[in-house]
Amino acid sequence: MQQAHxxxxxxxxxxxxxxxxxxxxxxxxxxxxxxRVPAGDGRDVDAAVRAARAALPGWAATAPAERAAVLxxxxxxxxxxxxxxxxxxxxxxxxxLRFSAAVHAALxxxxxxTYADLAAEFAFEERIGNSRVFQEPVGVVGAITPWNYPxxxxxxxxxxxxxxxxTVVLKPAEDTPLVAQLFAEVxxxxxxxxxxxxxxxxxxxxxxxxxxxxxxxDMVSFTGSTAVGRRIGAAAGGAVKRVALELGGKSANVILPxxxxxxxxxxxxxxxxxxxGQTCSAWTRMLVDAARYEEAVELAVAAAAKYVPGxxxxxxxxxxQRERVRGYIRKGVAEGARLATGGPEAPEGLTTGYxxxxxxxxxxxxxMVIAQEEIFGPVIxxxxxxxEEDALRIANGTVYGLAGAVWGADEEQAVAFARRMDTGQxxxxxxxxxxxxxxxxxxxxxxxxxxxxxxLAEYLQTxxxxx
Ligand code: NAD
Numbered sequence: 001m002q003q004a005h006x007x008x009x010x011x012x013x014x015x016x017x018x019x020x021x022x023x024x025x026x027x028x029x030x031x032x033x034x035x036r037v038p039a040g041d042g043r044d045v046d047a048a049v050r051a052a053r054a055a056l057p058g059w060a061a062t063a064p065a066e067r068a069a070v071l072x073x074x075x076x077x078x079x080x081x082x083x084x085x086x087x088x089x090x091x092x093x094x095x096x097l098r099f100s101a102a103v104h105a106a107l108x109x110x111x112x113x114t115y116a117d118l119a120a121e122f123a124f125e126e127r128i129g130n131s132r133v134f135q136e137p138v139g140v141v142g143a144i145t146p147w148n149y150p151x152x153x154x155x156x157x158x159x160x161x162x163x164x165x166x167t168v169v170l171k172p173a174e175d176t177p178l179v180a181q182l183f184a185e186v187x188x189x190x191x192x193x194x195x196x197x198x199x200x201x202x203x204x205x206x207x208x209x210x211x212x213x214x215x216x217x218d219m220v221s222f223t224g225s226t227a228v229g230r231r232i233g234a235a236a237g238g239a240v241k242r243v244a245l246e247l248g249g250k251s252a253n254v255i256l257p258x259x260x261x262x263x264x265x266x267x268x269x270x271x272x273x274x275x276x277g278q279t280c281s282a283w284t285r286m287l288v289d290a291a292r293y294e295e296a297v298e299l300a301v302a303a304a305a306k307y308v309p310g311x312x313x314x315x316x317x318x319x320x321q322r323e324r325v326r327g328y329i330r331k332g333v334a335e336g337a338r339l340a341t342g343g344p345e346a347p348e349g350l351t352t353g354y355x356x357x358x359x360x361x362x363x364x365x366x367x368m369v370i371a372q373e374e375i376f377g378p379v380i381x382x383x384x385x386x387x388e389e390d391a392l393r394i395a396n397g398t399v400y401g402l403a404g405a406v407w408g409a410d411e412e413q414a415v416a417f418a419r420r421m422d423t424g425q426x427x428x429x430x431x432x433x434x435x436x437x438x439x440x441x442x443x444x445x446x447x448x449x450x451x452x453x454x455x456l457a458e459y460l461q462t463x464x465x466x467x
Contacts, residue, residue: 008040008201009184011051012194018043023174023201028094028315029353035092037177040202042210045169048198049216052140052167055195060137060165067163068119074159074190075112081186082109085179089150092176094315094354095275103275104179108155110435111451115159118456122163130467135460137165138242139218142211144204144232145180146224147173147317148278148376153246154183156439156450157221158197164459169198169217171208173224175317177201204228218242219459223280226374226444233447244448244458246280246440248374249402252395253283254417255296256388258409259429261288265296267430268405269303269380273358276314277325277378281403281425281439285364285371286382287391293384297362300382301341307358307378309347315354316377322354325377329359332370337381338363366394374400388417396422401442403427424449 007014017038025035038044059067078085085108086100095104124135143157154172161168172180184199200207204224212220212232219242222232226247236243253268255261265286272282288296307313316322326344333339342359356377364371364381371381385391395404401423408414411428418426422442427433438454440446448458 005181006036006038008038008044008048009181009188009197009199010044010048011198012188017041017202023177023203025092025175025178026318027091028317031352031354035178037181037201040200040207042206044200044202045171045207045210045214048169048200049140049142049211049214051195051198052169053216055193056137056140056167059162059167059193059196062165064119064122064124067165068116070191071112071119071159071163072116074186074192075109075116077186077189078109078112081182082106085151085182088179088182089176092178093147093150093317096312096314099275099314104149104151107149107435108151111152111155112159114435114452115163115456118453119163122453122456128464132465132467134463134465135457136463138459138461139166140216141166141168141459142214142217142220143168143170144208144211144220144222144224145170145172147175148275148280150176151179151183153223154180156455157223158183158187160450160456161221161459162192162196163456166219166459167196169200169211171200171202171211174201174203212236215239219244221458222246229446242458244450245446246448246450247402247444247446248400249280249282249441249445250285250372250374250398250400251281251283251403251405251423252285252287252421253405254287254391254395254407255289255292256391256406256408256414256417257289257291259407261292261296262299263430264407265299266303269300271405272380273304273307273313273378276316276356278316278376280374283403283405284375284380285394286380287385287394288382289391290384290386293382297340297360297382300360300380304341304358304360304380309355309357310350310353313355313358313378316356317354319354321376322356325356325375325379328370328373328375328377329379332361332364332368332381335368335370336363337361337368337370340382342379366397372398392417392420399444402440402445
């Protein structure tokens with residue numbers, strides 16, 4: 001792969017990092033170094049925040065239609081470069097090329113398109129009695145993103161921030177910075193003025209922390225682990241600034257009696273094993289009634305067999321994550337869960353690459369560590385329930401509440417069940433993903449919403465003028 005840049009993108013220019021240090025980018029499938037990016041530090045973050053602050057008044061004053069046109073141009077340029085986007089994500093994340101094209105490239109293009117539309121449609125002003133009420137940009141946004149959906153998570157923050165009239169400093173994940181460089185090129189070519197979007201690659205505890213704690217950043221939008229999110233939330237609270245947190249999940253896939261079991265299990269297993277299990281909203285706990293439990297285990301094992309490592313199932317992102325996932329698999333066995341398929345050993349015949357066997361655990365008790373903590377690998381647990389109340393108690397019985405699924409013979413019954421779940425997004429009987437529907441968590445899965453008009457509102461503050 002040809003790497004385009006060896007700089008940070010600050011104030012419309014590619015410039016070296018102050019410290020002159022670098023981060024290697026590794027292909028998780030080959031374990032080879034495929035590029036390097038500058039390791040920015042507090043000085044670089046400071047320069048980027050200054051550029052974003054200086055650019056704010058001009059960008060905030062543009063007409064929404066002008067911002068909409070720039071975002072539409074960005075969408076078109078991303079669409080022109082979609083094969084390059086897919087190849088870049090495959091190189092640095094390891095996901096199979098087909099998945100990269102269908103999701104890692106296609107989804108952010110769709111999301112960018114929704115914000116091109118929303119910037120034009122959104123009511124930035126309304127009349128309430130004798131008041132004119134304006135929605136104004138929050139200001140300078142510090143965006144910190146993870147590696148699992150590298151471009152999607154960037155676009156889910158940067159597109160609404162720009163649509164709102166905010167300026168941005170982005171600190172992407174250190175494992176997947178190359179697609180962020182490509183995105184900076186796209187925004188520049190789309191006509192985003194210098195300083196409105198800035199990119200500082202670097203390590204989380206260095207560049208990320210400097211951005212999250214910078215006094216001249218008005219809002220921090222973070223996606224990643226709950227541990228880091230908690231610290232960012234605490235720092236934002238201390239400084240009384242806006243914060244949006246998209247954190248972990250342990251979502252329940254609830255299969256009610258009477259549901260189409262084969263479909264629910266197949267879609268459920270695919271939902272977990274997509275992206276090698278590295279999806280915050282993955283339905284990693286499958287809840288099945290006692291009468292059909294063994295049948296569900298058999299179906300899940302058969303579905304898992306289709307995820308051949310090195311083919312349909314890519315590696316996980318790095319050696320540390322692989323060890324973490326394998327540790328959870330060992331923990332599940334030690335806790336007494338039944339390993340229905342998979343396990344902690346390397347997949348047969350794959351000596352290179354950070355691969356993990358697709359793993360299905362049965363006889364899982366709701367309180368087990370593998371049923372409570374986010375594993376972030378190709379591991380699914382099947383939990384037995386006695387009746388609907390028991391299923392609800394189990395579904396709601398974690399600290400998380402990001403997503404979920406409910407399958408039932410009757411849509412109204414499934415909707416009624418979903419309304420009682422402590423979770424931000426639930427798919428009913430395989431309902432399709434909606435890029436305009438708000439996405440985000442209840443409980444410790446986060447604060448705030450991304451996507452659609454709700455995602456745009458995160459980057460706005462309200463002013464009332466009484467006439
Ligand atoms: P992480 O939270 O460490 O990293 C996410 C982002 O935060 C990265 O850009 C990182 O550089 C930055 N960061 C790290 N430490 C920071 C700090 N002190 N201050 C500011 N920024 C900081 O997550 P990870 O190591 O990439 O993944 C670990 C776990 O997080 C995963 O196993 C998974 O459970 C979870 N995760 C969740 C999501 C999600 O979408 N909810 C995404 C990725 C990872």
